[in-house]
Amino acid sequence: MLKYILILLILVIIAGAVRAQDSIRQASKHKHFPYKSQIFPVALVAVGTAAMWKGNREVNRWIPKTGTTADDYLQYVPMLGLYAANLAGVKAQNSVWTQTKYLALSQLLCAATVQTLKYTVREQRPNQGAHNSYPSGHTSVAFVGATVMYHEFKNTNKLVAYSGFVVATAVGILRQTNQRHWVSDVLAGAGIGVLSTNLIYYFEPLKNWQIFPKSDKISILPYYDGKSTGLSLSVVLNGAKL
16 A cells, blocks of 8 residues: 555645746746647556556556567667657757757656656566566656657658657557566556656757757768667868868
8 A cells, every 4th residue: 555655745745846837937928838649648657557556467468478579679769769750851840959958857757757756666577577567667658759759750750750659559558568567667667658758848958058050051960880880070161061
């Protein structure tokens, strides 16, 4: 019972902090916090938490069993998709550098939340393994990447914007079929991933932090040549591109 009380307290504290920060921003005439957009991820966390009381084992009986390790790699596909879309020339909301900042901050916030819950709740995994099942880290990583893609491309390319969620959902399903997580873990992990990213995109921390000078003569883009990945630097000097 203690672990459920702790979960509810954490959710209440988060909700209170968000509402308090929103009041401050409104008083300062900042943008309004999109509460409606948080209904779905909050519902995922709530349903996932409730499933720990009843539902996990019932759902688990109907899930086919697999032994693939694909989910270990698929969790990163939405993040790679973000940079692939940039390389393909899909117009994004922010620069590649700002995208990278928000992606990293979202993952950090999400990881802190997930790891705190894992070692507070201590739910045992379906395969009778470690007591760190709730919530799913793989699923949360995938949904952070998917949500960043959504925020960046929702106004320019709906197909690209939503594509990450397809992969992230597949990761969540595989975590269950591989008996690494209960349905409650996956739902909560997805919700935390989406919420963490939404908060970063709302508050926009380090928005003005730049490590590269702002200039149309300098551009930095990620690249992939089929064998390796990296960053390409383009510099224009006196009209000649180097």
